[in-house]
Amino acid sequence: MKKTKFLLLLSTLTTKELKSFEGYLKGLNPDQTYWLEVFDYIKGYAEQWQSEELDKAYVLEHVFKGTGYNRKKLSNYLSGLNKVLEEFLRWQKIKNGKKTFDIKKMMIAIYKERNRDELFFKSIDKANDFVLEETPDMWTPLKLLQLRHEVLFTNKTNKQKIEAEPILAELMEQVDRFFINAKLRYSWEIYNRKNVHNPVAIPNWLLEYLQSAQIQKIESNQLSSYYLQILKFIQIRDRNNYLIVKDLLLNEEINFSKRDQLIILQILLNFCVKEIRTQNLSYAEDYFNLFIHGLDTEILLVDGTMSSTLFINFITLSCHLNKLDWANQFIEKYSYLLPKKERTSVLNLSHATIFFEKEQFDKVLGIIRKLKFIDFTFVLNARTLLIKSLVELKENKRIIESECRSFEQYLRRDAKLNPATITAFQNFLKVVKMLCLYKSINTQNIHTFLNANPPIVYLSWLKKKLKQSPSHK
Numbered sequence: 001m002k003k004t005k006f007l008l009l010l011s012t013l014t015t016k017e018l019k020s021f022e023g024y025l026k027g028l029n030p031d032q033t034y035w036l037e038v039f040d041y042i043k044g045y046a047e048q049w050q051s052e053e054l055d056k057a058y059v060l061e062h063v064f065k066g067t068g069y070n071r072k073k074l075s076n077y078l079s080g081l082n083k084v085l086e087e088f089l090r091w092q093k094i095k096n097g098k099k100t101f102d103i104k105k106m107m108i109a110i111y112k113e114r115n116r117d118e119l120f121f122k123s124i125d126k127a128n129d130f131v132l133e134e135t136p137d138m139w140t141p142l143k144l145l146q147l148r149h150e151v152l153f154t155n156k157t158n159k160q161k162i163e164a165e166p167i168l169a170e171l172m173e174q175v176d177r178f179f180i181n182a183k184l185r186y187s188w189e190i191y192n193r194k195n196v197h198n199p200v201a202i203p204n205w206l207l208e209y210l211q212s213a214q215i216q217k218i219e220s221n222q223l224s225s226y227y228l229q230i231l232k233f234i235q236i237r238d239r240n241n242y243l244i245v246k247d248l249l250l251n252e253e254i255n256f257s258k259r260d261q262l263i264i265l266q267i268l269l270n271f272c273v274k275e276i277r278t279q280n281l282s283y284a285e286d287y288f289n290l291f292i293h294g295l296d297t298e299i300l301l302v303d304g305t306m307s308s309t310l311f312i313n314f315i316t317l318s319c320h321l322n323k324l325d326w327a328n329q330f331i332e333k334y335s336y337l338l339p340k341k342e343r344t345s346v347l348n349l350s351h352a353t354i355f356f357e358k359e360q361f362d363k364v365l366g367i368i369r370k371l372k373f374i375d376f377t378f379v380l381n382a383r384t385l386l387i388k389s390l391v392e393l394k395e396n397k398r399i400i401e402s403e404c405r406s407f408e409q410y411l412r413r414d415a416k417l418n419p420a421t422i423t424a425f426q427n428f429l430k431v432v433k434m435l436c437l438y439k440s441i442n443t444q445n446i447h448t449f450l451n452a453n454p455p456i457v458y459l460s461w462l463k464k465k466l467k468q469s470p471s472h473k
Contacts, residue, residue, distance in 0.1 A: 004075075006082035009089075010042070011049040017092075018046060024088045025081070035084075037063050038077050101143055104130060108150055117154075124151055136223050137257035138185040141177035148174065177224065184227035188234065188263055226254065230264060233271075242271055246286075250293070261299045265290060273317065277459075284321050295334060306337040308346045309377045315350040316381065319357045320460075327354055345372045349382055361389040376414055380425060383407045387429075388461060391436055400436050404429050420455055427456040435462075441469050 013021060022043065029035060041063050045051045052058065056071055094103060104127040111120040124147055131143045152167045226248055233241035248254055249264045256264065272287035291314055294300035300310060311334070318327040331350055338346050352367040368386045373379050387407065390400050408429055411422050434446050446466055450459070 004078050004082070006078045006085060007042070007049065007054065009082065009085055015046070018043070020092075021085065021088050024091070025084055029084065032080070034073075034077050035081055038074070039081060099130070101127065101131060101134075105146065108147075112150065112154060120154060121151075135255045135257050137260060138178065138181035138223075138227075140223075141174040141181065145171055145174035145178065180224050181227060184224065184231055185260075187231055188227075188267070226256075230267070234267065237271055237274075242268065246290070258299060261297075262294075265294050265299055269294075276317070276321070281321065284317075284323070287317065288323075288326060295337070301337065304337070305339050306334065308338060308342045308374055311335075311338055311346055312349060312353075312377065312381055315353050319353050322357065324354055324357060342374050345374055345378070349378065349385075352385055353381070356385060356389060359392070361392045364389040365393075376417060379410065379414075380421075383410070384425070384428065384458060387432060388458070391432065391465065397437055400432070404433055404437075424455040424457045427454045428458055428462070431456070431462050435465055435469060443469060 010018075010021075022039070025039060026036060038059065041059060042054065045054055048054075053062075056074055060071070060074060104123065108120060108123045108127060111123055128144065128147050131140060131147070134140070148167050148171050152164060152171070229241075229248065230245050233245045245264065246268055249256070249261065249268065268290055269287060272283040272290065275283040276287065291300075295306065298304075300306060314330055315327050318324070318330065327350070331347065335343065335347055348367050348371055352364045352371075355361075355363040355367070364385060368382050368389070371382055373382065383403070384407075387400065387403050390403060408426065411417065411425055431446060431449065434449075435441060443466060450456075450463070450466075456462070
């Protein structure tokens, strides 16, 4: 029973929501005696949703006490309760939520079904104004299209004359706008989901589309023209296109949706990181300023919190640039934005990263060995930090070898990692073993491997250790 739709959904309710649902259920269904008995029994295990007492056998025994009620009847009761719960959540969404397009569309459908033309057309006009006042995004033309469609195909009376041809022309215009915006917008997503180290080609279907007569429609529509400029930056990632897109993001007169702003910011940050890794350090301050802009405007926040991965990435890059003041100030000012359950672990890893840059390797080991791992990004950072510290301390080869082997096993079995990331960390471990675990260090082989430009993490640190090796000439 713990895997039933009702229990899975009920377990997401807060204490306050559960109490409200109880009132809703009992107020509207006072005659459903068995529903209410089942609910009262389940409610007694709130906060203990995995308890064995919620198995069907226990419910049948304790609620119905051998009166002959079987599993099928209990399933029917749970199905009825689930319908009421879904209804309650929809009602809550409407009652507590802001005015949304979907709610307005629902009222338009109600007026249409009941043949209330005056209310129908007024609600269409209000919904149209509502859409135009929203921050435009790729869905804006589709919303306007839906409204004009309702007008064209309404059950109109003689009192309301509808001119079909202008509406049809507008419908076709909105179809084109949505088509253009969606093609451009989803092309960003293709790029954004790729590993940032890999060049991303613009799909052939989009290139053909952009080379067609449709380009005039794109350039004549403001939002589409912005989307096109961002796509050009993805295609040709140079400083000129970077500056154009950065100005689009920071221009207060241009209103992108929050989701669009997030993707644009991620693309800009990824570009900065790539340039920094090629030792183009002029982008370091840009990265810092863009990141802080994302926090101050809450673009990078979800429900008021910052992801642990973003936090650690900022600390890691600051340390890579030897900007320890940035790292410390960032921890002091923004650590409160971390999820509470992860905050201690993330701050410990951040401090360990700073200790490494200060060459306090014993402190790094002390922290890492007590860490509670959060996710795969956290594991990658912690394990590489541990191995690098062991190398710096010239620890016993067996210990280094054991940690490398354990890390390799993790990389092979973790399905969440993409192939490019796995290869980059495997190459890192390969060079560490060549430097530390073989009887003699063949620096020529290491140079040959690194000069082939394989995907690899912590390249500058590896080169530094290579220079320090006794066999280096």
